[in-house]
Amino acid sequence: MWHYVAKRIVYVIPIAIGVTVFCFALVFLAPGNPVQMLLPADATQEVVDLVMKTYGLDRPLPLQYWTWLQRAAVGDLGVSIQSGRPVLDEVLQALANTVILSLGAVLVAFSIAFLLGTLAAYHRGSVTDRGVTALSIVGVSIPNYWLGIVLVIIFAVEFNWLPATGMGPGGSETFDPFLWDHFRHVILPVVTLCMVPVGMITRTTRSAVSEALAHEFVNTLRAKGLGELAVVRHALKNALPQVLAVMGLQFGYLVGGSILVETIFNWPGTGALLNKAILTRDIPVLQGTILVLALVFVLTNLLVDLLQTAVDPRIQRA
Helix, strand or coil: CHHHHHHHHHHHHHHHHHHHHHHHHHHHHCCCCHHHHCCCCCCCHHHHHHHHHHCCCCCCHHHHHHHHHHHHHCCCCCECCCCCCEHHHHHHHHHHHHHHHHHHHHHHHHHHHHHHHHHHHHCCCCHHHHHHHHHHHHHHHCCHHHHHHHHHHHHHHHCCCCCCCCCCHHHCCCCCCCCHHHHHHHHHHHHHHHHHHHHHHHHHHHHHHHHHHCCHHHHHHHHCCCCHHHHHHHHHHHHHHHHHHHHHHHHHHHHHCCHHHHHHCCCCCHHHHHHHHHHHCCHHHHHHHHHHHHHHHHHHHHHHHHHHHHHCHHHCCC
16 A cells, blocks of 8 residues: 555656646746836836846756746745736635635535436436436536526525625635635625536545446345345445545545636635736746645645555556
């Protein structure tokens, strides 16, 4: 087991290095000069050159990458061109806000989808199965930004039951899930984000549980006199690794792909930070945010891989 864990961790190292190359090079493909966002339109070339030298943007790209990589390895992602704050502080604060939404959406989606998928698999071919399958297709098909707008119109504008924007009352930048005034702000964005994971995890659970129930060991368990609940429990244990894999992927996608939902609900997460950095051409923030999100996705997949091995040791590779 420990040999397998060490091997998977070693595999992450070249992936992480490749991620740094991609994150550094990607932002330079966009047109425009970030220095122009800081200086007035009538700034002289001498002033532009001075600012470029100050931020190290006048050096060759390989040298810029090597310097950036050395600093990033010790947690120094530079300073924001627009705010002057350390990039790592801004990214970690925004990431914590995004994780609140993503983790809430995945947990809600897993709870609902695992139950629906199990019911559909156990009653395969029935009306329940067809109904659950239809719901999962609807969940996957609905664009989350459109759903977010509809939920705002219904629950925030028409009925005024839930707030439409922000993390808390009065524009609070902190979130306390144990306070109702704060918790009610997270309901609409979490519901918006969880629809696609509900559809994906439901379909995966149905497929995995159906496959497990078709195995010969299920007939053996029933022949030994086990009740249906115990039989389903054994089938779920065999289906859990596949479901965990999909759940981990969905969490990674939500952390890195919630920019539209965060914009709709004015949630100060990584999506909003990326949107602001793109508009202002804040290269250090762009690089730092993309790097952290990519590493979170890689580490999430590593964690899911290890959890799969803990649940079912048969998936270990030599």
